[in-house]
Amino acid sequence: MSTGPASPKPPRPTAAELEAARDALIPDVIAPRLKVLFCGINPGLWSGAVGLHFARPxxxxxxxxxASGFTPELLVPSRQRELLALGLGISNVVDRTTARADELTADELREGGRKLAEKAxxxxxxxxxxxxVTAYRTAFARRDAQVGPQPDPMAHSKxxxxxxxxxxxxxxSAAALAAEFARFREAAGVPAAGPDRQRGAGG
Incomplete structure (x- = not known):
């Protein structure tokens, strides 16, 4: 199955650019009443340096x-705003960039959870x-939360x-990750993107 024409790879940030990206902020890809708002833990330095979500190779x-059918082709970070036309968006629990997620404090995660609820x-x-799941447990005081659906909504959002x-x-693994994304897509009632896609991971 074709994934569409290959997009040129963006320039690799230099070490200085990565260091300068600490505590940078990346605008959300968001609009009212999306089908799904995906929320990362927080952006990494690579994402901060290029200003795009989930950008690190x-x-x-x-x-x-x-692979799970959310998008009709394999998008690259520079095309992130195309998600809006599919009813999808991206935000983060904590806005600021760090080199590692474990640099975030529990207080930051809890405050991020509060702000995410306001956004919802x-x-x-x-x-x-x-x-x-680890960040979710801390941000929302759900110590026993597991991957999958959660019992409590966030504002009006499941x-x-x-x-x-x-x-x-x-x-x-990549296959298990895609399968879990597909399980969520089907549970959320989001049709597989593209006329030739099959249900489930891999399309």
């Missing part, structure tokens, strides 16, 4: 979206999908926790 967010009330997405798509998350 090796992050499996974009391949998982495609304002934009009213059908679903909020938090990609990272909540699902997905695995962290970072390439460092060795607990989830």
């Amino acid at each position: 090796g992050n499996r967010f974009w391949p998982a979206l495609y 009330a304002e934009f009213r997405p059908g679903w909020i999908a938090v990609v990272g 909540v699902w926790v997905l695995p962290n798509p970072s390439g460092l998350n060795a607990h989830w």
Whole structure:
């Protein structure tokens, strides 16, 4: 199956550019009443340097979206605003960029959870999908939360926790990650994108 024409790779940020990206902010990809608002833990330095979500090479967010049927082709970070036409968006629990997610404090995560709930009330997405169960547990005081649907809504939005798509998350293979994204897509009632896509991971 074709994934469309290859997009040119953006320039690799220099070490100085990566260091300068600490605490940078990346605008949300968001609009009212989206089908799904995907929420990362917080942006990494690579994303901060280029100003795009899930931008570090090796992050499996974009391949998982495609393999699970959320997008009709494999998008690259520079095309992130095309998600809006599909009823999808991107935000983060914590806005500021760090080199590693473990640099965030528990207080930051809890405050980020509060702000995300405010965002849910304002934009009213059908679903909020938090990609990272450990951060979700801290941000929303749900110590026993597991990947999958959550019992409590966020404002008017239903909540699902997905695995962290970072390439460092060795607990989830690319195939298992795509399958979990597909399980969520089907539960959320989002049709597989593209006329030739089959239901489930891999299309």
